[in-house]
Amino acid sequence: MSGGVDSAVAAARAVADGHDVTGVHLALSSNPQTFRSGARGCCTLEDSRDARRAADVIGIPFYVWDMAERFREDVVDDFVAEYAAGRTPNPCLRCNEKIKFAAVLDRAVALGFDAVVTGHHARLADGVLRRSVDLGKDQSYVLAVLNAAQLSRAVFPLGDSTKDEVRAEAARRDLAVADKPDSHDICFIADGDTQGFLNQRLGSKTGDIVDAASGEVLGSHSGAHQFTIGQRHGLGIGRPAADGKPRYVLSITPVDNTVKVGPREALDVHVVHADRPVWLDGVEREGPFECQVQLRAHGEVHDATVTSDGDTITARLHSPAKGVAAGQALVVYQPDPEGDIVLASATIARTEALAPADV
Known part of the structure; x- marks a missing residue:
């Protein structure tokens, strides 16, 4: 429970579905005051209090788990190292992969729990991850790093609801976070100054x-x-x-x-090469096959032809993308009338711009 409206309603829905639910807030800094305070952050002392109040209203036990050291090693240090290497990482994606569905899930299973429930906007049924019905809030992109074993113990109750519906439900349940603004900033950069944060660490x-x-x-x-x-x-x-x-x-x-x-036209990218692939159902598709790919969180979707050799995924875009950064995720979707299915993800390693005759 992050202290926001989504995780609070997710917990309430899990209780309503008959599950034995325990609320957990993650302490991700050894000094929480260094994280952003106020409504727009996350992982702050204020958020911890909001999460506890929500758990009290829902009527579930509540604990704070200290994940600060693991978070620093797997998310913050990785973020700095990626920028030092000339890449542009997505720390939320890494947090889902290394913290929420690895460290947290491992501890939960060891304590006898069956699954981790979060307030992510995505749909999951029978091991198939799909986009949320609220495409503007869809978070399947940052969940695409999860493997089949992790997905088998994940629950996303909000995927069939819009954000407005979630807020309205929170108000009906008398949850004080019903109108709390969404978090948009990187939680471990206290003042929102990413450049200043990197300058302090990289000089x-x-x-x-x-x-x-x-x-x-x-x-x-x-x-x-x-x-x-x-x-x-x-x-x-x-x-x-x-x-x-x-x-x-x-x-x-x-x-x-x-x-x-x-110039702007020199940003055109026609081919994207990505490594460290994760096939969400554990089954690699060598291709070539037609699909759609997304190259940044909340970025546009591109029709593409995808191939894989086991170690890499290569996507040839049907129309060029602009400004594709190494370090971001390439996420492969299978279009479906019931909601696009997430097939795989991989980390973008390099891109190609083709000559007009080769496009």
Whole structure:
């Protein structure tokens, strides 16, 4: 129970379905005051109190589990290391994989519980994970790292409801979090300043900002970790391109601390290569097969032809995507009238832009 409305209603529905439910809040920092306080964060002292009050109203036991060390190692340290390597990670995805459905699930099973229930907006039935009916709140993308064994012990009660319906139900149940705003920020970055957070841990190192086409040095920066693919603002170049159009980050090379920039059309990606694949039902599809892929949380969906060799998944997009960053997840969906089915996920390693004749 995070302290938000979704997990509170998920717990209430689990009780209503006849389950023996215990509420658990995760303490993810050894010093909670360093995490964001106020309504827009998560994992704060305020959230712990909100979760406890919700458990009291629902009428279930409530505990706080200390996962701070595991969270730091598996989520925070991974986040910093990925940026240092020139990639753009998704910490929520890693938290689901390493904390909520690994560390928490392992402890729950050891204590005799059958499953972990969360307030994620996704549908799960008979081991098949589908998008939520509320596509605007769908969280199947960040759950696509779960394997068949983890899904067999997961319950997502909210997948058949919209967020408005969840809030209305919370109000009917007299849960004080009914109107609590959603959390949008990275919970372990107290002030929302991701660049400042990374600077503190990775330090400053001057490097060049280079025009990708001409090789001309356009400016300098104090650390390649401050950038992500597709970024437009904050480049600090100080002079416009010859055609007057904006420049975007096209590539990041940590080895020589170089950031290359260019026009928006140079962000086009036609082929995405991803490694460490997870097939949610445990059955690999070698392909090629037609499907849809999503390349970032809440990003657009692309029709694609997918192949797999066991170690990698390759998606050839039917229309180009822009600004695809290594470190994000490639999630494979099978379109279905009853709700798109999540087939697999993998971590984006590299991308290709094809010549017009090869598209």
